[in-house]
Amino acid sequence: MKVAKFGGSSVSNAEQIKKVLDIVNADKDRKIIIVSAPGKRHKEDVKTTDLLLRLYEKVLAGIDYTAKKQEIIQRYADIINDLEMSDDLLEQIDDTLESFIKQLKDKPERLQDALLSCGENFNAQLIATYNNSRGIPTRYISPGDAGITVTDLPQNAQVLDQSYEALYKLRDYDEKLIIPGYFGMSRQNYVVTFPRGGSDITGAIVSRGVRADLYENFTDVSGIFRANPTIVPNPLSIDEITYREMRELSYAGFGVFHDEALQPLYKDRIPVVIKNTNRPNDTGTFIRHDREINSNNVVSGISCDKGFTVLSIKKYLMNRQVGFTRKVLGILEDYNISFDHMPSGIDNISIIMRSKEIENVEQKVLNDIRQRCDVDELSVEHDLAILMIVGEGMHRIIGTANMITHALAESKINLRMMNQGASEISMMFGIDVDDADKAVKATYEYCYNGEALQI
Amino acid sequence: MKVAKFGGSSVSNAEQIKKVLDIVNADKDRKIIIVSAPGKRHKEDVKTTDLLLRLYEKVLAGIDYTAKKQEIIQRYADIINDLEMSDDLLEQIDDTLESFIKQLKDKPERLQDALLSCGENFNAQLIATYNNSRGIPTRYISPGDAGITVTDLPQNAQVLDQSYEALYKLRDYDEKLIIPGYFGMSRQNYVVTFPRGGSDITGAIVSRGVRADLYENFTDVSGIFRANPTIVPNPLSIDEITYREMRELSYAGFGVFHDEALQPLYKDRIPVVIKNTNRPNDTGTFIRHDREINSNNVVSGISCDKGFTVLSIKKYLMNRQVGFTRKVLGILEDYNISFDHMPSGIDNISIIMRSKEIENVEQKVLNDIRQRCDVDELSVEHDLAILMIVGEGMHRIIGTANMITHALAESKINLRMMNQGASEISMMFGIDVDDADKAVKATYEYCYNGEALQI
Numbered sequence: 001m002k003v004a005k006f007g008g009s010s011v012s013n014a015e016q017i018k019k020v021l022d023i024v025n026a027d028k029d030r031k032i033i034i035v036s037a038p039g040k041r042h043k044e045d046v047k048t049t050d051l052l053l054r055l056y057e058k059v060l061a062g063i064d065y066t067a068k069k070q071e072i073i074q075r076y077a078d079i080i081n082d083l084e085m086s087d088d089l090l091e092q093i094d095d096t097l098e099s100f101i102k103q104l105k106d107k108p109e110r111l112q113d114a115l116l117s118c119g120e121n122f123n124a125q126l127i128a129t130y131n132n133s134r135g136i137p138t139r140y141i142s143p144g145d146a147g148i149t150v151t152d153l154p155q156n157a158q159v160l161d162q163s164y165e166a167l168y169k170l171r172d173y174d175e176k177l178i179i180p181g182y183f184g185m186s187r188q189n190y191v192v193t194f195p196r197g198g199s200d201i202t203g204a205i206v207s208r209g210v211r212a213d214l215y216e217n218f219t220d221v222s223g224i225f226r227a228n229p230t231i232v233p234n235p236l237s238i239d240e241i242t243y244r245e246m247r248e249l250s251y252a253g254f255g256v257f258h259d260e261a262l263q264p265l266y267k268d269r270i271p272v273v274i275k276n277t278n279r280p281n282d283t284g285t286f287i288r289h290d291r292e293i294n295s296n297n298v299v300s301g302i303s304c305d306k307g308f309t310v311l312s313i314k315k316y317l318m319n320r321q322v323g324f325t326r327k328v329l330g331i332l333e334d335y336n337i338s339f340d341h342m343p344s345g346i347d348n349i350s351i352i353m354r355s356k357e358i359e360n361v362e363q364k365v366l367n368d369i370r371q372r373c374d375v376d377e378l379s380v381e382h383d384l385a386i387l388m389i390v391g392e393g394m395h396r397i398i399g400t401a402n403m404i405t406h407a408l409a410e411s412k413i414n415l416r417m418m419n420q421g422a423s424e425i426s427m428m429f430g431i432d433v434d435d436a437d438k439a440v441k442a443t444y445e446y447c448y449n450g451e452a453l454q455i
Numbered sequence: 456m457k458v459a460k461f462g463g464s465s466v467s468n469a470e471q472i473k474k475v476l477d478i479v480n481a482d483k484d485r486k487i488i489i490v491s492a493p494g495k496r497h498k499e500d501v502k503t504t505d506l507l508l509r510l511y512e513k514v515l516a517g518i519d520y521t522a523k524k525q526e527i528i529q530r531y532a533d534i535i536n537d538l539e540m541s542d543d544l545l546e547q548i549d550d551t552l553e554s555f556i557k558q559l560k561d562k563p564e565r566l567q568d569a570l571l572s573c574g575e576n577f578n579a580q581l582i583a584t585y586n587n588s589r590g591i592p593t594r595y596i597s598p599g600d601a602g603i604t605v606t607d608l609p610q611n612a613q614v615l616d617q618s619y620e621a622l623y624k625l626r627d628y629d630e631k632l633i634i635p636g637y638f639g640m641s642r643q644n645y646v647v648t649f650p651r652g653g654s655d656i657t658g659a660i661v662s663r664g665v666r667a668d669l670y671e672n673f674t675d676v677s678g679i680f681r682a683n684p685t686i687v688p689n690p691l692s693i694d695e696i697t698y699r700e701m702r703e704l705s706y707a708g709f710g711v712f713h714d715e716a717l718q719p720l721y722k723d724r725i726p727v728v729i730k731n732t733n734r735p736n737d738t739g740t741f742i743r744h745d746r747e748i749n750s751n752n753v754v755s756g757i758s759c760d761k762g763f764t765v766l767s768i769k770k771y772l773m774n775r776q777v778g779f780t781r782k783v784l785g786i787l788e789d790y791n792i793s794f795d796h797m798p799s800g801i802d803n804i805s806i807i808m809r810s811k812e813i814e815n816v817e818q819k820v821l822n823d824i825r826q827r828c829d830v831d832e833l834s835v836e837h838d839l840a841i842l843m844i845v846g847e848g849m850h851r852i853i854g855t856a857n858m859i860t861h862a863l864a865e866s867k868i869n870l871r872m873m874n875q876g877a878s879e880i881s882m883m884f885g886i887d888v889d890d891a892d893k894a895v896k897a898t899y900e901y902c903y904n905g906e907a908l909q910i
Binding site: 342349428 | 721771772774775776777785793804853867872873874875
């Protein structure tokens with residue numbers, strides 16, 4: 001059994017939806033389909049989810065929202081018209097939006113989740129109805145009915161383990177099933193959304209629940225590139241990548257597959273393939289637990305992400321003071337700050353985190369560290385970029401670090417930090433944000449077009 | 456005012472002691488002299504401190520120790536004879552040893568410290584007496600009388616701050632003062648020794664206490680080499696190095712100057728010079744707070760130390776779990792384990808420590824981590840060597856990392872770990888212990904004889 005998930009651009013209009021259903025109906029193993037909200041139809045278009053967000057903002061501000069609501073209904077009306085379907089659904093859409101607004105206007109965070117979930121939810125209903133009308137037995141199933149039970153924190157749902165057992169029962173249906181992505185139901189019976197881009201997460205959870213043989217993630221690209229194509233022209237694409245590599249790359253800026261979606265798959269080793277709705281016969285990129293490593297694919301990909309802050313602490317004889325680092329990390333924990341890297345020496349540590357983790361409490365954190373940790377020097381730098389070179393087995397190849405640092409030195413890029421762990425599949429380089437694109441280009445050239453393969 | 460400390464080989468026999476006193480008496484600013492116990496007189500000789508340790512072991516085992524005691528007394532008898540001094544001191548030495556053995560035989564740790572302190576203590580008395588006999592007003596002062604008050608943990612004395620005020624009064628003496636190194640007195644009135652090599656520490660504490668203009672540390676080499684001369688033939692020597700560089704290098708294996716001795720000096724910025732008793736006119740190596748950096752001295756030195764253990768922990772989505780690393784470090788703290796480096800990524804950390812920190816409790820630590828931290832994978836590797844490339848400002852020079860990794864790659868040395876922090880003066884490379892010497896040779900060549908200077 002396969003679970004197939006289709007992203008926003010794949011279900012943005014009637015023509016795309018027909019393509020999707022051609023793909024779905026062409027393979028009897030494609031039993032469960034996760035759909036996103038209608039995405040952009042052209043470059044200047046607005047995603048349905050963003051229209052819903054604007055509707056929410058108007059409701060919250062207490063101003064007239066009718067026009068905004070109509071705009072949303074019109075998105076679905078266009079699709080329904082083009083698919084020559086009955087417009088019964090439109091009335092239902094209007095009713096649902098009004099009913100959420102009425103019930104939840106005093107609970108803004110709940111209202112936001114409920115309204116945002118509508119983009120996927122209406123689309124799933126629409127697509128199920130249409131596929132049925134084409135003579136293929138198809139059933140819409142809401143996340144609640146499917147059994148996707150999540151934690152109750154708005155905009156940040158985490159799946160609860162009980163979901164997996166419930167989802168397994170989806171195997172009993174004979175029809176094809178269409179499930180909206182991006183949200184689940186809490187035990188308190190609220191709609192709660194996953195972080196944005198969360199349809200990938202729904203697909204992963206469902207894939208694990210039904211023990212799918214393959215999770216097909218359909219997007220608008222024929223797989224994952226080895227580097228960002230807006231920086232490197234025509235980059236190579238990746239045939240095969242491991243979960244751990246994918247996680248490092250998506251964490252560091254690869255937008256194709258939501259990194260949180262890997263967790264459920266990782267546990268049961270369910271393979272994923274990233275495919276192109278518009279070119280379904282292209283092989284795509286497989287994400288698996290293991291991959292074969294040869295001299296041509298040591299480095300899987302190169303990513304560079306911006307917006308990092310680094311806290312640097314110096315303390316003479318730091319390594320002698322058992323518990324010092326723990327105390328510093330305890331302060332970060334007090335402010336619920338998660339960090340990403342921590343290069344350290346005998347007398348200093350640097351803690352690297354996304355700037356958004358700390359920006360609102362930076363002064364408080366610094367004061368606490370000064371007061372509680374008796375440091376010699378404490379400094380903060382913003383605007384750091386993190387270059388990640390990712391590849392399984394890379395650390396076993398003599399000269400990988402040399403290859404990368406050589407490429408960076410030749411491009412006159414200063415390495416402000418470096419971090420490579422014992423069993424790592426990645427090397428991290430901290431660089432100035434202004435060097436970010438140059439660093440990606442230089443290391444890409446060196447890894448894939450240069451001397452790298454000879455080492 | 457200068458404080459001069461003379462190491463064991465500088466005071467190992469009559470001839471050396473004469474050299475020392477020629478140096479001391481040649482400069483009226485050399486007011487306070489710290490002496491070690493008599494060291495080896497030739498390669499196969501045994502240091503007095505080791506003779507004392509053997510005496511202690513015999514006493515502890517309850518077997519006849521007379522011969523061992525006589526051997527110790529003979530060391531001083533040889534010196535006294537050669538200096539043509541009265542042998543009154545020998546009786547006093549015998550009495551002191553017997554009295555410690557009698558008083559402390561039921562407190563083995565106290566006995567050990569008391570006996571070990573005798574090597575320095577007898578030598579200081581001998582040297583003071585002899586210099587007086589040459590007509591130079593000289594006074595022996597015990598650490599207790601000098602005011603060196605320390606914590607009460609045997610073999611691991613830490614100076615207490617009150618010492619500094621007491622030591623300042625040494626400035627009032629007109630005579631030259633001879634103080635034995637290596638031990639202080641606890642408030643509980645026990646002799647407590649510093650870690651071995653601790654005469655450097657005594658010198659540093661006294662230098663700070665008397666606000667010395669310079670701390671001269673006399674040894675048997677004309678300064679500090681840029682790399683271990685038993686590995687690199689005829690290495691360059693260092694003219695000037697900072698406290699922080701020295702600390703990194705001595706921590707990583709440079710034996711010339713005890714790293715703990717830097718702390719008191721660092722606080723008051725008292726410069727140190729490492730000089731050669733046998734070639735007192737050689738300039739030596741200055742250790743200061745700052746140094747001038749030019750393209751020829753970016754890298755101060757290269758060191759490689761063996762005997763490290765690395766704990767590697769993998770946990771999927773580790774960086775999301777606020778507090779995870781703190782929890783792991785809390786376990787190390789429970790076992791009083793200090794660690795030296797911690798390269799980390801978004802899903803893993805490697806904690807590098809000296810093997811002796813963990814070897815007795817390794818299984819317990821691993822079990823605790825497994826039980827309390829819900830890790831995906833936990834592994835331990837022993838026999839890691841740590842290569843440290845140390846230099847102030849190194850991180851500002853584009854290409855330093857490249858230079859080093861290139862040298863290592865050319866020598867086919869695999870980098871198992873790498874760590875360079877935001878404001879670091881060092882780069883750390885984790886390598887196999889078998890590659891240690893090769894790595895020092897290769898990086899030395901590259902940094903000092905190779906293309907490095909052109910970058």
